[in-house]
Amino acid sequence: MKIFSKEQFYQCDKITIERQGISSTDLMERAALQIFNWLHVRMQGAQVPIHVFCGIGNNGGDGLALSRHLIQHGYNVITYVVNCSDKRSKDFLINYERIKEVTKDWPILLKCKEEFPDIHVDDIIVDAIFGIGLNRPAQDWVKALFMHFKASKAFTLSVDVPSGLYLDKVPEDENGVVWANYTLSFMTPKLVFFLPDTARFTIQWEVLDIGIDQDFYNTTNVGNELIGKPEMLQVYMPRDKFAHKGSFGHSLIIGGTYGKMGSVVLSSRAALAVGAGLVSAFIPKCGYSILQTALPEAMVITDENEKLIGNIQFDILPTVIGFGIGIGTDKKTIEALEKFLKDNKTPLVIDADAINILAKHKSFLKLLPKHTILTPHPKELERLIGTWKDDFDKLKKAKTFTKKYNLILVIKGANTITVFEDKLYVNSTGNPGMATAGSGDVLTGIITGLISQGYNPFVATVFGVYLHGRSADIAVQDIGYESLIASHIIDYLSEAYKDLFSKPKQPEEENNNNKDNED
CATH class of the missing domain: 3.40.50.10260 (YjeF N-terminal domain)
Incomplete structure (x- = not known):
């Protein structure tokens, strides 16, 4: 709309x-x-x-x-x-x-x-x-x-x-x-x-x-659009009868440190649940057993370091890479990120500590592939674009930032806004239950998994944000706001997909205007 x-x-x-x-x-x-x-x-x-x-x-x-x-x-x-x-x-x-x-x-x-x-x-x-x-x-x-x-x-x-x-x-x-x-x-x-x-x-x-x-x-x-079910039905790509797992790409999730492997589990699982054909996780050695146990559907590649990411090397050809969840900001990790970005040509979805590293090392931003997606929460956004006087000033600075580096920026919040090519795309789904640890990791996995299937980065972003919120909207009907956790958002992605084709219960489009910021 x-x-x-x-x-x-x-x-x-x-x-x-x-x-x-x-x-x-x-x-x-x-x-x-x-x-x-x-x-x-x-x-x-x-x-x-x-x-x-x-x-x-x-x-x-x-x-x-x-x-x-x-x-x-x-x-x-x-x-x-x-x-x-x-x-x-x-x-x-x-x-x-x-x-x-x-x-x-x-x-x-x-x-x-x-x-x-x-x-x-x-x-x-x-x-x-x-x-x-x-x-x-x-x-x-x-x-x-x-x-x-x-x-x-x-x-x-x-x-x-x-x-x-x-x-x-x-x-x-x-x-x-x-x-x-x-x-x-x-x-x-x-x-x-x-x-x-x-x-x-x-x-x-x-x-x-x-x-x-x-x-x-x-x-x-x-200059601004509200994204709801009608807009997402226009971009949804149904599956061909003769498709196989190779038809839907290979998502690689890079992240994790000792004590923060859950974020990689959530992102990898979300990428699979949203429809990626294959998902691999690149993690420190300490997370190997965790990933293999928690998510048997994913493949695992380990860094040579035990507790952190310090040397990003792999022998697969991923379709897309989700990077940064739980990765930390150790000096070795920063050096590994810079080296990786200099060589990488694969589409990227960047979240969490990788955003904090980019904020401190602005020269890295010039190394990002065209239309790389950044998904900061409010504090991470502030580190990227600087402080703002009010919401209009924030959006102005966000537009300037995305145009300067040719990026896609997701401003997470009650009405998550995607900034792309001087336009704002306001999401209509989501609720206060999403203000919980790990919901941002899930979003990273969802967007990564959609790009893996062939959605272009912009469409994958607005569609991913929509599905993320809609899944949570359906989940809270069973679970309630306070008890919603990030895993529930993944569990209900199938319902969010099915909801795209369901008839509305009311003639007017549902509005969600009382939502707190997501994690």
């Missing part, structure tokens, strides 16, 4: 109006009807007080049109105009006149704190104050109104975006943003729904179809 920028939202409005021969007021009416239908299906005429707060721009016009439909269907509606400016948009004024035609209770004008209404915890708040065009902080009395909403603990529904939330930067004052329980977004989701600094302002979100021009949607190039 595409994620439009602020400029593209405005362009989409304009082109839809022109090509469909409608007015901006007609498009606003569509949006208001969709919000009304969403509420009506859920409320079924219940007489809970609904407080609709409208700004004086087009978002406020949406709110006024919504209030009119609610009133006409007999709901208990109180409408307010948040008078934060003397300027009114044309569509706001049109809908202001229309609402006066259906009720004698005209919208209440709010100009200061003393005029704030009482709101009960069982009431409903509809926030239609500011839209995507906000470019400056709200006035102090409007911030106080937002805090009044929050203090009431009433269910808060935001129209398009929580008021006070910018689309392209992080608010300086969290009290200057509405904290929404639910946001109904027009056309496409907003990137701010997925970033740790801004996602907290809406617990859940949903996209409403307001009939935008489909040709514009289909042909517009975007």
Whole structure:
């Protein structure tokens, strides 16, 4: 699913109006009807007080049109105009006149704190104050109104975006943003729904179809995309009847030190479970019995060193190499990595301590093959690209880094983001149970195993991240968040594959917006 920028939202409005021969007021009416239908299906005429707060721009016009439909269907509606400016948009004024035609209770004008209404915890708040065009902080009395909403603990529904939330930067004052329980977004989701600094302002979100021009949607190039089941079905490669293990490549997992062989077991097992034809593990001598016992399906090659990786030599021709899990940062290992990178031409997936080594020895980055995949957790990412001011600064630095070295970067988190060729691919799967030791090792193995089967590095990355999260989503239904461990993610990969072809239980795509960072 595409994620439009602020400029593209405005362009989409304009082109839809022109090509469909409608007015901006007609498009606003569509949006208001969709919000009304969403509420009506859920409320079924219940007489809970609904407080609709409208700004004086087009978002406020949406709110006024919504209030009119609610009133006409007999709901208990109180409408307010948040008078934060003397300027009114044309569509706001049109809908202001229309609402006066259906009720004698005209919208209440709010100009200061003393005029704030009482709101009960069982009431409903509809926030239609500011839209995507906000470019400056709200006035102090409007911030106080937002805090009044929050203090009431009433269910808060935001129209398009929580008021006070910018689309392209992080608010300086969290009290200057509405904290929404639910946001109904027009056309496409907003990137701010997925970033740790801004996602907290809406617990859940949903996209409403307001009939935008489909040709514009289909042909517009975007900088950000949301990755879900429809996108992954398009890239999935079914197996040929006459395929054999050689058809699906040979994954080599290099890693491990004394006491950290479990990471190699997890990565190797994940590569096999996701479909690699063959998997070998290159490990210190101390891990030989562990690997042969824990994973009989894998082959084992040992380093000449007993407890660490210090001399990377093997006589196989792997399709892809997953490197770095549990490897440590010993001087011998650093020297071995540099020598290996100078000679290596095989595609790489790099994780964990190998990333820490690259961060300390930036010259090694120039030795990486084109489209090498790096999968850092937040601290590892910081060591790679430097500290950042906020999430937008982080993404900017991540893009600069990937372009400089021609890499693919996986920013692991609640909504894992893959950065590739100046675009962001936001994953839609995953849950808080994944915040557990070893889940990152599993991801390394999954991506490695997909490349082994013939997926190109970019597709393998976004598909691997998706399967990783979807497997965990299915697993927690049986296991629960707290009890999920990394091995469970591997165990449920088969279910994640089968889920690609299952029919959805609900018509709307499932959203996971309350997830903690993965390990």
